Amino acid sequence: xxxxxxxxxxxxxxxxxxxxxxxxxxxxxxxxxxxxxxxxxxxxxxxxxxxxxxxxxxxxxxxxxxxxxxxxxxxxxxxxxxxxxxxxxxxxxxxxxxxxxxxxxxxxxxxxxxxxxxxxxxxxxxxxxxxxxxxxxxxxxxxxxxxxxxxxxxxxxxxxxxxxxxxxxxxxxxxxxxxxxxxxxxxxxxxxxxxxxxxxxxxxxxxxxxxxxxxxxxxxxxxxxxxxxxxxxxxxxxxxxxxxxxxxxxxxxxxxxxxxxxxxxxxxxxxxxxxxxxxxxxxxxxxxxxxxxxxxxxxxxxxxxxxxxxxxxxxxxxxxxxxxxxxxxxxxxxxxxxxxxxxxxxxxxxxxxxxxxxxx
Amino acid sequence: xxxxxxxxxxxxxxxxxxxxxxxxxxxxxxxxxxxxxxxxxxxxxxxxxxxxxxxxxxxxxxxxxxxxxxxxxxxxxxxxxxxxxxxxxxxxxxxxxxxxxxxxxxxxxxxxxxxxxxxxxxxxxxxxxxxxxxxxxxxxxxxxxxxxxxxxxxxxxxxxxxxxxxxxxxxxxxxxxxxxxxxxxxxxxxxxxxxxxxxxxxxxxxxxxxxxxxxxxxxxxxxxxxxxxxxxxxxxxxxxxxxxxxxxxxxxxxxxxxxxxxxxxxxxxxxx
Numbered sequence: 001x002x003x004x005x006x007x008x009x010x011x012x013x014x015x016x017x018x019x020x021x022x023x024x025x026x027x028x029x030x031x032x033x034x035x036x037x038x039x040x041x042x043x044x045x046x047x048x049x050x051x052x053x054x055x056x057x058x059x060x061x062x063x064x065x066x067x068x069x070x071x072x073x074x075x076x077x078x079x080x081x082x083x084x085x086x087x088x089x090x091x092x093x094x095x096x097x098x099x100x101x102x103x104x105x106x107x108x109x110x111x112x113x114x115x116x117x118x119x120x121x122x123x124x125x126x127x128x129x130x131x132x133x134x135x136x137x138x139x140x141x142x143x144x145x146x147x148x149x150x151x152x153x154x155x156x157x158x159x160x161x162x163x164x165x166x167x168x169x170x171x172x173x174x175x176x177x178x179x180x181x182x183x184x185x186x187x188x189x190x191x192x193x194x195x196x197x198x199x200x201x202x203x204x205x206x207x208x209x210x211x212x213x214x215x216x217x218x219x220x221x222x223x224x225x226x227x228x229x230x231x232x233x234x235x236x237x238x239x240x241x242x243x244x245x246x247x248x249x250x251x252x253x254x255x256x257x258x259x260x261x262x263x264x265x266x267x268x269x270x271x272x273x274x275x276x277x278x279x280x281x282x283x284x285x286x287x288x289x290x291x292x293x294x295x296x297x298x299x300x301x302x303x304x305x306x307x308x309x310x311x312x313x314x315x316x317x318x319x320x321x322x323x324x325x326x327x328x329x330x331x332x333x334x335x336x337x338x339x340x341x342x343x344x345x346x347x348x349x350x351x352x353x354x355x356x357x358x359x360x
Numbered sequence: 361x362x363x364x365x366x367x368x369x370x371x372x373x374x375x376x377x378x379x380x381x382x383x384x385x386x387x388x389x390x391x392x393x394x395x396x397x398x399x400x401x402x403x404x405x406x407x408x409x410x411x412x413x414x415x416x417x418x419x420x421x422x423x424x425x426x427x428x429x430x431x432x433x434x435x436x437x438x439x440x441x442x443x444x445x446x447x448x449x450x451x452x453x454x455x456x457x458x459x460x461x462x463x464x465x466x467x468x469x470x471x472x473x474x475x476x477x478x479x480x481x482x483x484x485x486x487x488x489x490x491x492x493x494x495x496x497x498x499x500x501x502x503x504x505x506x507x508x509x510x511x512x513x514x515x516x517x518x519x520x521x522x523x524x525x526x527x528x529x530x531x532x533x534x535x536x537x538x539x540x541x542x543x544x545x546x547x548x549x550x551x552x553x554x555x556x557x558x559x560x561x562x563x564x565x566x567x568x569x570x571x572x573x574x575x576x577x578x579x580x581x582x583x584x585x586x587x588x589x590x591x592x593x594x595x596x597x598x599x600x601x602x603x604x605x606x607x608x609x610x611x612x613x614x615x616x617x618x619x620x621x622x623x624x625x626x627x628x629x630x631x632x
Contacts, residue, residue: 112535
């Protein structure tokens, strides 16, 4: 049972969910909490269970054990006692905005108000107001097919927030948008979530979304929460390889022996403070790919090692070299990489002062 | 060269020679109707189509066809929803059951309905005790038409419902809409193309129905004699000229085309 507890004890969480879903060999067993108006980012590799978890919270996916409480109401108390999606006050907004294709943008936004009993005039007025808030006041008469992907996502956001939901669940809402549009929609999301103080869970694969939108980050891997905390804390001290990759850092687990940390050919001195963290003789070393330099000849200083290239990836800034034993990513300018290929051996060095050690 | 590529974009890369069977097929559909029109005796046409028997048959056909179509909508929409939202195996089995009346000669359906509703069956016997007799009544005409037309509506609508999926319904539920609201404002409007196509096919099949009606409802003028039966009677019947049959056929043809055009004009354009 993994547990996330970033809400201080005694402070009642607005969203408090504990969910167990068993699907063949896959088990999702996670606990998720969010304070009132708090935005929590949910990150994890594909198949980790992010969408399943959001589906359960939205009332669309069944679960085997658990309970979901939101805004002082118990929505679900075990798999047999569930509140239907239409009565939860939870809106799920996915990669596909799912705007009703037979309705105009304004009618789409008005839909949620109409089904809540608003008169046609009031719903139209509310819809027009929300379209203005997302910058689409001139597009109300258009059908979704006549809107761009970013505009559709804006309408979907307006439609969701217009119903004043107790919580909004965003499942990779920016993934299908181009970089610039995604930036616009991200900024809009941030502003509107803050203005409306809507409790939100944002599943994303992009650390940029987490940093821009959320105050807390929950990492879900293989159905379990592996790390949770304030976004920048998690990204600065990733507890798993996945979290390190999200943060763009190297995380290498090595053995500690006689004041030295060792992983493959890399040996680093261990400070006294770091030594106190050692658990079962192991420590995780975390450092950025840019902290690693390439040197011509080994001088026998700590932090130098001979590394064999296993993969070369072209990046916009140059070349990312992945080496084996230990498995480390190194960013180098493209000019240095001429003539290299998998199997080439390099001498690399990392400044021991740039390496931080964490409990495994 | 732009002209060529623009045209290819529209036509794709279908083998050109397929135009031959395509035109043959079109001819097979159109030429017999042309031959029918050529045989029309224009001098007696008006009196033939305005004869009391012809008008009674036409009225009965339109009335029973409309009622049968309405019954098909009331029963067929829920049935299509049931199939579209079943698992793959159950949906396959249900779809096969619904298809049976399509592959069966309609006369067999007529005989089967006679066995179900006839006096000798438990159901027919029970109904008779209540004073209800179904075979050889106008009700039997509607039942026979419903039997042969229902599959068309169900299959057309089910395909449309399945293609749309449940994503929009989930979105609507999340916004607070209940099941009936979702059905009326999301599911059925999105399936409108399939529903309209289904209704057209259903009505066309109903007013063209002959075999099941003949056996289950009979051929009583004014009560169960629909247009197809009137045409058959005129064509085959003693002392009546073939001209009457041809005139009635033309009347049915014009009515059917008129209904099709009416529905096309009413058909809402549903953007995807």
